[in-house]
Amino acid sequence: MKKNLEVVGKSVIRVDGFSKVTGKATYSQDLTMDNMLWGKTLRSTKPHANIKLNLTKAEVIPGVVRILTYKDVPHNHHGVVFKDHEVLSSGRVRSIGTPIAFVVAETEKIAVEAMKAIEVEYQELEAVFDPVEAMKEDAPKVHENGNLLYHYKLRLGDVDAAFKECAVIVENQYKTSMVDHAFLQPEAGIAYLEEDMVVVCAATQYPHFDQLEIAEALEVPTEKVKVLNPAVGGAFGGREDITMQIHLALASKLTGRPVKTVYSREESFVAHSKRHPMIMSYKTGADKNGKLIAMEAKIVGDTGAYASWAINVLRKAGVHATGPYEIPNVKVDSYAVYTNNPFAGAMRGFGATQTPIGHEQQMDMLAEKLNMNPLEIRFLNALKKGSKTATGQILEESFPLKECLEVLEKAFKKDAKGVE
Amino acid sequence: MKTINVKINGENYTREINEDMRLLDFIRDELKLYGTKEGCGEGECGACTVIMDGVTVNSCMVMAFQANNKEILTIEGMEDEKGLHPIQQAFLDEGAVQCGFCIPGMVLSAKALLDKNPKPSRKEIKEGISGNLCRCTGYNKIVDSIEKASQYLEGEDQ
Numbered sequence: 001m002k003k004n005l006e007v008v009g010k011s012v013i014r015v016d017g018f019s020k021v022t023g024k025a026t027y028s029q030d031l032t033m034d035n036m037l038w039g040k041t042l043r044s045t046k047p048h049a050n051i052k053l054n055l056t057k058a059e060v061i062p063g064v065v066r067i068l069t070y071k072d073v074p075h076n077h078h079g080v081v082f083k084d085h086e087v088l089s090s091g092r093v094r095s096i097g098t099p100i101a102f103v104v105a106e107t108e109k110i111a112v113e114a115m116k117a118i119e120v121e122y123q124e125l126e127a128v129f130d131p132v133e134a135m136k137e138d139a140p141k142v143h144e145n146g147n148l149l150y151h152y153k154l155r156l157g158d159v160d161a162a163f164k165e166c167a168v169i170v171e172n173q174y175k176t177s178m179v180d181h182a183f184l185q186p187e188a189g190i191a192y193l194e195e196d197m198v199v200v201c202a203a204t205q206y207p208h209f210d211q212l213e214i215a216e217a218l219e220v221p222t223e224k225v226k227v228l229n230p231a232v233g234g235a236f237g238g239r240e241d242i243t244m245q246i247h248l249a250l251a252s253k254l255t256g257r258p259v260k261t262v263y264s265r266e267e268s269f270v271a272h273s274k275r276h277p278m279i280m281s282y283k284t285g286a287d288k289n290g291k292l293i294a295m296e297a298k299i300v301g302d303t304g305a306y307a308s309w310a311i312n313v314l315r316k317a318g319v320h321a322t323g324p325y326e327i328p329n330v331k332v333d334s335y336a337v338y339t340n341n342p343f344a345g346a347m348r349g350f351g352a353t354q355t356p357i358g359h360e361q362q363m364d365m366l367a368e369k370l371n372m373n374p375l376e377i378r379f380l381n382a383l384k385k386g387s388k389t390a391t392g393q394i395l396e397e398s399f400p401l402k403e404c405l406e407v408l409e410k411a412f413k414k415d416a417k418g419v420e
Numbered sequence: 421m422k423t424i425n426v427k428i429n430g431e432n433y434t435r436e437i438n439e440d441m442r443l444l445d446f447i448r449d450e451l452k453l454y455g456t457k458e459g460c461g462e463g464e465c466g467a468c469t470v471i472m473d474g475v476t477v478n479s480c481m482v483m484a485f486q487a488n489n490k491e492i493l494t495i496e497g498m499e500d501e502k503g504l505h506p507i508q509q510a511f512l513d514e515g516a517v518q519c520g521f522c523i524p525g526m527v528l529s530a531k532a533l534l535d536k537n538p539k540p541s542r543k544e545i546k547e548g549i550s551g552n553l554c555r556c557t558g559y560n561k562i563v564d565s566i567e568k569a570s571q572y573l574e575g576e577d578q
């Protein structure tokens with residue numbers, strides 16, 4: 001029976017399109033309330049240090065209502081998987097940008113002035129910025145349990161034996177860099193009380209997680225926390241971790257008034273996660289016809305000072321390390337490592353974006369060595385419907401890689417003609 | 421304090437302002453026109469674009485007192501009694517809007533371009549919006565919609 005579909009196959013106008021082309025969509029920057037206070041976050045300017053705070057000068061500034069420190073946070077931890085972030089630092093900062101205090105004042109200007117008047121005494125500690133260095137026994141420890149957060153192992157067949165059979169082997173190291181989402185709307189939010197319920201409006205990807213984390217930090221039942229998500233100005237993974245939500249909720253609860261904060265672009269850069277930089281060592285071998293026989297990869301991902309989604313991201317990088325190719329012998333080790341860099345987390349592709357830098361250049365170099373067309377070697381090894389991946393997954397649904405490559409091939413030919 | 425007279429979206433405003441107030445804050449905080457956005461505060465992103473005396477400016481880089489005796493158009497002034505401006509309609513029809521944070525600025529840059537050059541080439545469109553960053557769309561659909569807007573406007577003239 002053929003159903004009349006109202007949406008599938010049709011081009012529909014998006015529901016929030018009208019409000020966005022007219023400038024009427026409300027982002028959290030655009031929210032204001034009567035009797036509202038302003039919050040500003042004091043953040044660490046050192047990558048690794050023990051700190052001491054002196055609030056005396058800041059507290060006496062007229063218009064300062066309250067300065068929150070770790071002592072005000074009932075449960076001073078949060079994090080999407082591991083609770084390794086502190087809401088406000090209790091004495092040790094592990095990266096630049098770690099929140100130390102949250103100043104609440106009558107105006108934004110006063111809040112900034114007071115934030116600058118807080119004296120922070122930094123006793124600097126040795127820091128580590130290279131994840132490979134951080135894996136060594138004697139490296140400075142970012143967290144008490146050591147810097148190695150996660151190790152993912154993938155083993156298929158016998159790579160050592162298989163490399164002996166290869167006609168060509170290509171071995172290289174690839175590095176990707178830290179990337180910021182740079183969503184266009186910097187973080188902003190407002191919190192207020194509805195009787196004994198605290199309401200937080202902030203651009204977030206996880207209102208339900210935020211609710212849990214706020215409730216945990218404040219030690220209140222989840223039904224006493226409401227999270228509202230107004231229009232979100234881009235996210236791309238960068239709004240998965242908590243930034244200001246707990247600060248705002250706590251400030252509003254302790255002052256009884258609405259509290260708003262807006263990050264500058266600069267603060268936004270240090271406040272949210274980054275794409276994991278990865279160091280990828282690849283060894284790939286093929287027979288004389290270009291058929292892949294063996295691949296070995298070691299991937300080290302720098303998660304910076306906090307775990308965020310590191311284990312999920314580095315697992316995904318490991319699973320996708322072969323690229324979309326069928327290889328009978330595979331050995332992959334991927335690691336997530338703490339350093340004193342800004343923390344890394346979710347960003348579009350979630351670990352699957354970095355590895356193509358490695359596996360695709362390996363393919364090009366193998367083709368070059370074998371004097372083959374780079375497309376041909378890909379056609380020859382492409383996974384297809386029914387193939388088994390290195391992790392043992394049978395691809396039962398469609399896998400139209402060949403069709404994609406054919407489109408590319410046509411485009412390349414057309415391009416080449418254009419040059420003539 | 422300083423007194424300024426500004427015409428915004430056809431209406432005259434006289435206000436006492438602090439010398440250090442940016443035009444962006446004047447529009448948002450004084451006049452409560454929140455359609456103009458702040459993405460960077462340093463002239464890089466174009467989210468705060470408004471049209472001042474016929475030319476686009478980044479309102480985060482203009483002081484409010486510099487707008488004295490000027491005429492300004494913000495996104496709130498694009499619609500008229502007939503409804504959406506053809507540029508806004510084209511953005512909707514082409515699906516050029518995602519998170520929307522860049523869109524008010526984009527629409528105004530498109531307007532400034534089409535006012536001067538009613539039939540721009542794709543290259544000219546790209547130049548016209550080169551001061552406006554969009555992190556969501558990849559720009560193609562925005563360029564498509566400005567092309568479409570040019571057709572809508574031509575149709576209107578006939």
Ligand code: FES
Pocket residue numbers: 457458459460461462463464465466467468469478479480481
């Ligand atoms: S906010 Fe003015 S250019 Fe970005």
Ligand code: FES
Pocket residue numbers: 184233234516517518519520521522523553554555556557
């Ligand atoms: S639609 Fe999100 S920045 Fe352009």
